[in-house]
Amino acid sequence: MKATLIALLTVFFCAVAGTVYADAPPKLPEKFIAEDFPGDKGEKIRIMWAKSSDDGAGENDVKTYYLFRSTAKDGNYEIVEEFTPLTEDVKVYEDKNLPGNINYYYQLKIVDAQNNISFSEKIGPVAANPEWFNVNRNMILIGMLLYIAIVLVCILLAKRGKDFFVRKIAGLDAVDEAIGRATEMGKPILYVTGLGGLGDIATLASINILGRLAKKIAEYETPLxxxxxxxxxxxxxxxxxxxxxxxxxxxxxxxxxxxFFLSDSQFAYAAAVDGIMVREKPAANFYLGTFFAESLILAETGASTGAIQIAGTDALAQIPFFITACDYTLIGEELYAASAYLSREPLVMGTLKSQDWGKLILMILIIIGIALVSFGIPFDEFFRVIE
Amino acid sequence: MHLSLDPWIWIAAILMIFIYSFLYKDNPFYKFAEHLVVGVSVGYGIALFYQQQFLPIVYTPLTTDFKNNWHLIVPLVLSTFFLFRFIPKVSWMIRWPIAITLGYGAGIAIPLIIQTSLYEQIRFTMLPLFGTDAGMWLTVVNLLIILGVISCLTYFYFSIKHTGVIGTVSKIGIVFLMVGFGTSFGNTVMARVSLLIGRTSFLMTDWLGLPIIK
Structure with a gap:
């Protein structure tokens, strides 16, 4: 009888304890932090919290986390986002598209399966301030500084009279031939820089080449x-x-x-250049720069007029069309090298040499990286730029 | 056959045929269509620029909230320098906005290229040659990728003669490049054929009203 009574009391107290245990509100996260997102332009706040000890452990009944935001500590809090039980130990959330320089306060509400609620303390103030320096892009800065140093050294060496060798580039050797042909025939030379703007490296390279070419063309007084x-x-x-x-x-x-300006509409431009080709009948056509779908339209029309054609672009999808329809094609970086190749000026030659040094460093880095990655050392992560 | 009664369909179809007539040779119809499309595109471009660029980015902020947008005057003044080319005495001043635009263009492009073309390329070429779960096949694939990248980089190495070992590696690079270009060529041709089918379909069905052949 006594033993039965003890057993019943034990069961009763356990049940009561269990009920109390189940009815307890979810425990708050140990850490709840809000901070200005580092290295952004001033539109993000990063909020982090460790998951509740009742989420995945303890009572294991956390149903939802609600994140609230307000511009005043005791003001009206509006919901930012809600989260289901967390899979990660620490939740990192980025509150985006915020206007800069405004103070915000955050609060977390945790609801469990029995609809018990816990509110965290209100944290803040924190503002999304713009930063001058994006620390996430340090690797880009290192790469640029290294490359600038190589460029400067190469230019210095070139200025001191070091003779840099440049391998033969067939397409560029044909430039003089093309200009000469146009001069002999008394026909103009057509130079197309493509559809790129001043932000396109290929367009800038093409403008550079145009300068070299125009100098030669001017000497021969050939129309351009x-x-x-x-x-x-x-x-x-x-x-x-x-x-x-x-x-x-x-x-x-x-x-x-x-x-002269023609049109900033792709196919209107292509149609007009085609018209120029069949009416003016240039003896040499240069397509150097940024090209898109109009590349074959231009190159085919030029080929039909019998002009000698030299093309060059870094647009990978268009190179095959130039290869098929033009006499010579500069592939990718050959376009960037063209200016140095044509002018042989120390300054530009030094730049070309520095590009080669850059490529050599890249190849060495890749080989080292392959060896390290094969042995399980994640060297490749060193080059990951986090946005 | 049910010919379209929509005048816009007729205009589009006739202009299309005018443009296609260039495939035979240059002719007055093509010239008409060419000049029309150039003129319309320039006119449309100016209107678009005014509505979508000048009004919302310059005019409206300056006229409605000058205090917070006064800095827009700087690029506005600089942009007017482009018009100085019509005044020979001060035409040299056009170089200021050009220099700023060039610097801005290069400044935006170079870090982006380092990030997207350089670092990402390096990262995805640092592939394991052994110790992977996928076994021999993945090693072969990785080896092919690495060989492709290294040989193509060698091809674009300008300050050394491409003879001997360098010449051989460089030739392997050309093979990789040509295989890539061939694939790209095939893809693009298919896309162009698809465009042609679309235009032919427009002429046949929308304009001439011929039944669609499936």
Whole structure:
């Protein structure tokens, strides 16, 4: 009898304890932090909290986390986001698209399966301030500084008279031939820089080449036609060509309307350049720069007019079309090397040499990386840039 | 056959045929269509620029909230320098906005290229040659990728003669490049054929009203 009574009491107290245990509100996270997101332009706040000890352990009945935000500590809090039980030990949430320099307060509400609620303390103030320096992009800065150092050393060496070797690039050897042919035939030279703007490296390289070419063209007094797709590119082209004519000692031969704006619509531009090709019948066509779907339209029309054609682009999808329809094609980086190849000026040659040094360093890094990764050392992660 | 009665369909179809007539040779119809499309695109471009760029980015902020947007005057003034090309005495000033635009363009492009083309390329080439669970096949695939990258980089190495070992590696690089270009060529041709089918379908069905052949 006594034993039965003890057993019943034990069961009763256990049940009561269990009920009390089950009815307890969910435990709050030990850490709840809000901070300005580092290295952004001032639109994000990072909120972190360790998961409740009742989430995945303890009572294991946490149903939802609610994150609230307010601009005043005791003001109205609005819900930012809700979260199901966490799979990670520490939840990291980025509150995005916030206006900068406004103080915010955050609070966490945790609800369990029995709808018991716990509120965290209100944390803040914290503001999404813009930063001058993005620490996440340190690797890019290191890469750029290293490359700038190599460029400067190479330029210095070139200026001191070091003779840099450049391997033969067939497409560029044909430039003189193309200019000569146009001069002999008394026909113009067409130079197309493509559809790129001033932000495209290929367009900038092409403008550079245009300067070298225009100087030679000016010496032979061959007519030059440069139809532009972008108004700003046209302005730069005009300046470059004008300067080239002045350097060649033929400022009077420069015609301002040899560089002109056509259209900033892709196929209108292609149609108009095609028209120029069949009517003016240039003896040499240069397509150097950024190209898209119009590449084959231009190159095919040029081929049908019998012009010698030299193309070059870094647009991988367009290179095959140029290879099939043009006499010579500069593939990718050959376009960047063209300016140095044509001018042989120390400054540009030094830049070309530095590119090669850059490539050599890359190859060495890749080989080292392959060896380390094969042995399980994640060296590749060193080059991951986190946004 | 039910010819379309929509005048816009007729205009589109006729202009399309005018443009296609260039496949035979240059002719007045093509010239008309060419000049029309250039003129319309330029006019449309100016209107679009005014509505989507000048008004919301410059005019409206300056006229409605000058205090917080006064800094917009700087690029506005600089942009007017482009017009100085019409005044020979001060036409040299056009170089200022050009220099800023070029610097800005290069400044935006270079870090982006380092991140997307350089570092990502390095990362995805650092592949394990052994110790993977996928076994021999993955090793062969990884080896092929590594060989492709190294040989292509060697091809674009300009300051050394491409003879001997370097010449051989460089030639392997050309093979990789050509295989890549061939694939790209095939893909793009298929896309172009698809565009042609779309245009032919427009002429046949929307304009001429011929039944669709399935």
């Amino acid at each position: 036609i440069v139809p532009a797709y972008d108004y700003f590119v046209m302005m730069v082209q005009k300046e470059v060509v004008k300067e080239a004519y002045m350097e060649a000692g033929r400022p009077d031969s420069y015609k301002d309307d040899s560089v």
